[in-house]
Structure formats: structure tokens, C-alpha cells
Amino acid sequence: MGLKEVLTQLNNLKATGIIQDYAICGGYAAMFYDIPMATYDLDVLVVLPTENDYHRLYEYFRSQGAKIENVYIFIEDMPVQFLPNYISPLFNSAIEEANTVDFQSVSSKFVSIEYLIALYLTAFRKKDRVRVQNLLKKANKNLLVDIIRRFDNDEHKLYERYKRVLADA
Amino acid sequence: MTNTSYTKDTKGFWQTREKARSTLDKKRASASLTEKERILENLRADAAFLKSGRMVSAKS
Helix, strand or coil, rough: CHHHHHHHHHHHHHCCCCCEEEECCCCCHHHHCCCCCCCHHHHHHHHCCCCHHHHHHHHHHHHCCCCEEECEEEEEEEEEEEEEHHHCCCHHHHHHCCCCEEEEEEEEEECHHHHHHHHHHCCHHHHHHHHHHHHHHCCCHHHHHHHHHHHHCCCCCCCHHHHHHHHHC | CCCCCCCCCCCHHHHHHHHHHHHHHHHHHHHCCHHHHHHHHHHHHHHHHCCCCEEEEECC
């Protein structure tokens, strides 16, 4: 049991309408883009129209007997964190513009490198800054700046943070 | 997706998540050696699985 089974379950959630869409982000997305990462949990951006739908997602897993700890739902023993699109327009676009990836008999969606960087700039912890440095080597800078400018705001100051990371490089 | 109404105050959302992540990190750090080896083995298997992926549609 592993990631393949987790992705299959995510696809089932989409097929049954429990979620409308999803895209993998966080450490597992970074690993997909060949950035070495020690990560224990799977971050998943999900399209859910309302907060009630988000609660229903937890209710669904509860009814299936899944282990739930804090915000983590354990799927196939993997702690999965669902991040709903109604939290941020950046999440929404990251899902809409995510890349489709084919694995052995299962398909999935992963946020692009540029969106992944923008998401890390939003969190901007020390480890996120290191991840951004690594991901920048593979990113389309023009596209990245376009995303940063589109979603920049007073709360996260994405462009200012981006400039700080570049200055530290 | 275009009609999404976004949460105005997300501070609580992020605080809850940061706390949960920190709890999970501490739990992993205090896991037994056997458990840590199992986690590492799973991570290696997941990394190998991810390497087998082929991008079929790139939106950006």
C-alpha cells in the first residue's frame, strides 16, 4: 500500500462527487519535480464549494472508519491534509492550472512548479524558503512572476518575499 | 470554480494547520527506530513511484 492507492482513493472521491477536483501540492509535488524532500504528509488542494462540503469530506472518512488526527485524515496509513479552494484564489488557480500526470495505471494532478513556489511563498517558513531556492532552478521565471503578481496581497506579500529569496540565493 | 466565495479571515485556518503539522512532526521525531525505518522505506517507495510519472498535460 502506498501513494498509488492514495491517488486512487482521491480519484474515487472526485468520481463520486465528494470533491469536485484536486491537485497534489507540498512535499510530494516537490518530489515529483525531482527535488529531494523528507516529507511525511500529503498536501492536497481540493475544490469544495463551501465549508459544509469540507466538513462532509471529514464525515465521509469518519463513516469509513478512517483514522483522523487534528486536520489529518489517514488514507492507507498516510496523513493527508486537504486544503480547500475557498481559502484562497491562489489555491483555486493552482488546481485549475495543475498538470495531469500518468503513473502505472493511475492518473493524478500536480500543481505546477511555479504554483508550488507561490504556495511556499505564502507559508514562507525557513524550510519553505529553502524549498523555493531549489524549485527556482526548474521554474519558468516569467510565469512565476506573473502568478506572484496576480496573487500578491498585503497579507502574504508574495513579490517582496520572492525578492528576498532571490537576494539570499 | 469561478464563483467561489473566499474566506475573509484565514488566520485561524493556518494556525490550526501549523499546530497540527508541528504535532505530527514531534510524533514522527519521537517514533521508535523501527517506525522511523518503516517511514523512510515508504518514502523511498513513494519517491520511486513519483519518478515513474509522465506528465500528459502541462497547463503552464
